[in-house]
Amino acid sequence: MATPMVRAEAVHKRFGLLEVLKGITLDVAPREVMCLLGPSGSGKSTFLRCINHLEKINSGRLYVDGSLVGYEERGGRLHELHEREVCRRRTEIGMVFQRFNLFPHMTALENVVSAPVIVKKEPRAVVTTRARGLLDRVGLSSKVDAYPNQLSGGQQQRVAIARALAMEPKLMLFDEPTSALDPELVGEVLDVMRALAEDGMTMIVVTHEIGFAREVGDSLVFMDEGVVVEAGLPRDVIANPQHERTKAFLSKVF
Amino acid sequence: MINGGEGHRPEEIRAVPLRHPGRWAVTAILLVLAAMFVHDVITNPRFGWGVVGNYFLAPEIISGVERTLELTFFAMAVGVILGVVFAVMRLSPNPIVSGAAWLYIWFFRGTPVYVQLLFWYVISALQPNISLGIPFGPEFVHMSVNSIVTPFVAALLGLGLNEGAYYAEIVRAGILSVDHGQFEAAQSLGMRRSPLMRRIVLPQAMRVIVPPTGNETISMLKTTSLAVVVTYPELMYQTVNIAARTYETIPLYIMASFWYLLLSTILTIGQYYVERYYARGSSFALPPTPIQRLRRNFTTLRRVPFSPNASGGV
Numbered sequence: 310m311a312t313p314m315v316r317a318e319a320v321h322k323r324f325g326l327l328e329v330l331k332g333i334t335l336d337v338a339p340r341e342v343m344c345l346l347g348p349s350g351s352g353k354s355t356f357l358r359c360i361n362h363l364e365k366i367n368s369g370r371l372y373v374d375g376s377l378v379g380y381e382e383r384g385g386r387l388h389e390l391h392e393r394e395v396c397r398r399r400t401e402i403g404m405v406f407q408r409f410n411l412f413p414h415m416t417a418l419e420n421v422v423s424a425p426v427i428v429k430k431e432p433r434a435v436v437t438t439r440a441r442g443l444l445d446r447v448g449l450s451s452k453v454d455a456y457p458n459q460l461s462g463g464q465q466q467r468v469a470i471a472r473a474l475a476m477e478p479k480l481m482l483f484d485e486p487t488s489a490l491d492p493e494l495v496g497e498v499l500d501v502m503r504a505l506a507e508d509g510m511t512m513i514v515v516t517h518e519i520g521f522a523r524e525v526g527d528s529l530v531f532m533d534e535g536v537v538v539e540a541g542l543p544r545d546v547i548a549n550p551q552h553e554r555t556k557a558f559l560s561k562v563f
Numbered sequence: 564m565i566n567g568g569e570g571h572r573p574e575e576i577r578a579v580p581l582r583h584p585g586r587w588a589v590t591a592i593l594l595v596l597a598a599m600f601v602h603d604v605i606t607n608p609r610f611g612w613g614v615v616g617n618y619f620l621a622p623e624i625i626s627g628v629e630r631t632l633e634l635t636f637f638a639m640a641v642g643v644i645l646g647v648v649f650a651v652m653r654l655s656p657n658p659i660v661s662g663a664a665w666l667y668i669w670f671f672r673g674t675p676v677y678v679q680l681l682f683w684y685v686i687s688a689l690q691p692n693i694s695l696g697i698p699f700g701p702e703f704v705h706m707s708v709n710s711i712v713t714p715f716v717a718a719l720l721g722l723g724l725n726e727g728a729y730y731a732e733i734v735r736a737g738i739l740s741v742d743h744g745q746f747e748a749a750q751s752l753g754m755r756r757s758p759l760m761r762r763i764v765l766p767q768a769m770r771v772i773v774p775p776t777g778n779e780t781i782s783m784l785k786t787t788s789l790a791v792v793v794t795y796p797e798l799m800y801q802t803v804n805i806a807a808r809t810y811e812t813i814p815l816y817i818m819a820s821f822w823y824l825l826l827s828t829i830l831t832i833g834q835y836y837v838e839r840y841y842a843r844g845s846s847f848a849l850p851p852t853p854i855q856r857l858r859r860n861f862t863t864l865r866r867v868p869f870s871p872n873a874s875g876g877v
Binding site: 361363392393396397398399400402403404406408410411412413414423424427428429469472473476 | 744752753754
């Protein structure tokens with residue numbers, strides 16, 4: 310079997326005395342779309358942020374594409390990675406945020422172009438061509454010169470997806486990408502994500518969109534209070550939840 | 564009853580405007596005071612308006628103005644560079660680095676700039692020579708401090724180091740004003756600390772940093788007059804010199820004040836346009852510049868008919 314894109318083994322994360330993740334163990338295969346569901350405060354977003362080392366885990370092991378996140382194992386001990394290496398690995402993981410976090414002083418095109426030029430030192434002309442292609446792919450070829458505050462939430466989120474894709478990542482993390490959007494704008498973002506999944510991108514999606522999880526997700530993980538309560542095929546979990554907490558949550562979301 | 568606003572539209576309101584007798588009284592008082600002031604300025608010969616005019620463009624004064632501008636520019640440049648460096652240091656995760664920045668700000672903000680200038684003027688009494696080499700080891704280059712710390716350098720060090728301490732706090736406030744999500748987004752794209760600061764955070768912090776920078780520059784323009792104490796021949800030094808020679812003290816001080824007013828007015832206008840530049844991306848449409856407004860007033864001769872969207876207007 311191929312190396313999993315993400316492997317978590319008993320991942321624990323504490324903030325002070327508050328234990329947010331209490332032993333998460335899961336695998337995400339290449340090309341898999343995994344949807345993370347759960348009430349707020351259940352640790353879904355924290356787990357996502359651990360995967361690209363925005364948060365450090367306290368115990369357990371977390372691997373992306375076979376290598377440890379944030380550390381290196383030498384002589385039976387863990388050594389912290391240099392900032393340079395942490396950043397290089399982050400370039401391989403795209404992240405999309407609930408609040409978009411576009412750079413407001415740059416146009417849509419500049420947002421998409423910035424990271425490959427600044428981080429990977431790619432020639433601007435090459436990146437610009439690619440960025441226009443990406444903006445076209447997310448349906449925003451007419452908005453390349455608009456500043457983020459001239460765009461609707463849905464448009465901003467699509468630019469944010471294009472910005473992450475410009476780094477040509479092998480894994481995409483979505484942290485509640487549609488939660489800050491007006492209901493009528495949710496569809497356009499989900500459509501882009503669906504197309505991305507069909508192209509074979511490995512994705513972990515923290516979401517409350519049950520419909521998306523059922524139609525696009527290959528697997529569904531329900532988390533609560535820092536543990537995985539239930540996991541399986543989305544269709545099965547949604548239609549036939551086994552745990553009380555999953556049942557209670559799903560009945561509220563529908 | 565609810566309807567969508569179709570059909571009959573009621574006539575426009577034409578009410579009798581409210582009277583404001585208080586406004587008229589205050590206006591009358593202010594006009595009288597202004598008239599008294601103007602009368603004094605014109606009839607009091609001790610203002611010496613002729614002298615003011617005679618010296619305004621005198622070669623000594625012009626060279627003083629040039630030096631004032633030079634000193635303002637370079638002292639601000641030193642201040643801005645030091646300010647950015649110390650602000651970033653202050654936010655460093657390394658406690659020694661942030662502590663060093665704190666100490667610098669504490670010292671230079673906590674002592675009067677006048678005293679700092681005097682100190683740099685007599686620095687050679689404290690430290691007659693400096694040399695480059697290995698600390699506590701061999702030295703390669705020797706220099707006498709007196710030959711390095713000219714009046715200009717003393718003024719530059721005094722004003723620049725002091726400004727750096729204030730400016731560091733302005734930059735720090737600017738950096739803290741940037742949304743935390745911006746740091747995360749840049750980090751998730753693999754940006755390291757230095758490009759993250761230079762390309763993402765500082766350009767956004769500029770919107771908060773620029774208005775006080777204009778303030779600081781205007782303040783610096785006037786603070787350069789303290790360089791009199793290190794005998795740097797800027798505008799105030801020249802003015803005091805001429806006054807000591809001619810005893811025309813009042814007219815010469817008025818003349819110098821006019822120069823400072825003129826220069827700070829020019830800086831204010833410059834500040835307005837720089838602020839507009841850094842405000843891009845932060846509001847849908849920037850307000851028109853005075854020139855644009857003037858042009859619009861001349862091109863739209865007819866009054867724009869009432870529409871609910873055009874609120875207010877100039």
